[in-house]
Amino acid sequence: SEGSPAGKHVAVFAFPFATHAAPLLSLVQRIAAASPATAFSFFSTEKSNLACFPGGRGGEGSECPNVMAYDVWDGAPEGYVPSGTNLVEAVEIFLRAVPGNFESVLEAVERERGRKITCLLTDGFYWFAADMARERSVPWVPVWTASPCALLAHMETDSIRQIRGTSDMTLDAIPGLSTMRMMDMIKEIFDTTAPLPTMVYRMGQVLPQAAAVVSNSFGNMDPIVERELRSKLRRFLDVGPFVLSPPPPLSDEHGCIPWLDQQETASVVYVSFGSMIRPPPHEVTALVNALDKAASPFLWSYRSDAEAEVPQALLEKAAAGKRGKVVPWAPQLHVLRHRAVGAFVTHCGWNSVLESMIGGVPMVGRPFFGDQCMNARAVEAGWRIGAAVEGGAFTEEATAAALERVLAGEEKEGMRERAGALKEKALKAVEEPQGSSTKNFEALVEIVTG
């Protein structure tokens, strides 16, 4: 029973921004299903929990009865009005509240559920969990939801900071990062004072203390990076792609799939910039014009924006001749697995890159921040399954050129083949019972609940 003192109790600390909490929750639900007697307490902000638990707080009667959600303070003082959609500001305010916000709720939850925690499973960012776990003599298992190469860059921060050279110089001296250029590096790596950079720096320092670091990637996706991480961490467990175990049910309220069914194989360009990014209006216009020039059908997941009325009108015009479809949200994984999709114009957020690999779809990358630049570089120069937009922003010419390379140029076949090979690897990794991700998941369950 919940009150049994011997009962296991896993505390999960989510990072409530970007696409972090949802993949973590999907992993937790899977572990919870594998260990029904273990209690899981999922801590995030109220806003994040509302999005992750649309049906309530989990627990009794829900799909995962042994997972319960609890709210922690988002750090905002009473009456605080966030200034628009400034993510950095919200993150900084939140970071001022950690770890106290987690600690106070954790203690209350331990009393309520009648179980001390026996494991701390946290977002990879949470350096402070190393101390919390040590004080409680429980294992700390951070979950890295971005790309493995970004994780490696954070662990190599001291070496990267010492490199002197031009921005297009490659990091040849650092195994695993040798295809990366200085300009692709996460810019937080070079900042020694702001809150977010301080967090990821500390994280890189303490991750080797973790019982295991979990990654949303799959074996042999990036062998040198994986080898380096294995040598630096006590255990590196790649158990991904999370989204394949099991794939989410299709929810397609805007009719994307029936529309794709009517299109020719590998003809459609799918456009999406994840959950937060809205490219500036002039870039949207440039992309619309480039799509027009390529004369490819397109499906665009577009979040409207008061400032972007002009591109919105343009988009609608482009969509008018039935050549395009514009929706506020698409069932992305299912879209990328559809035979009609031939290219993905993306910000190269890690979930998007993985989902594109799962679909075997080549990418056109227009990264904005964080690990997106590294991911775009890996797509173009590492895996060679796509083209980054030259100059780093959508202009009509550069975008048309990148689309041409992926859809029609002589590199197209090779890109499709390599993307298809990665897709096969991803599918093999999650096979039961022998896939590498399947086996690593079993090891993870043992560490977290054993």
Ligand code: UDP
């Ligand atoms: N996504 C989706 N439909 C959309 C746009 C995005 O399902 O119309 C999902 C996408 O499948 C991915 C996530 O949102 O799982 C975006 O994650 P990513 O790491 O790429 O970007 P972020 O949101 O963190 O910027």
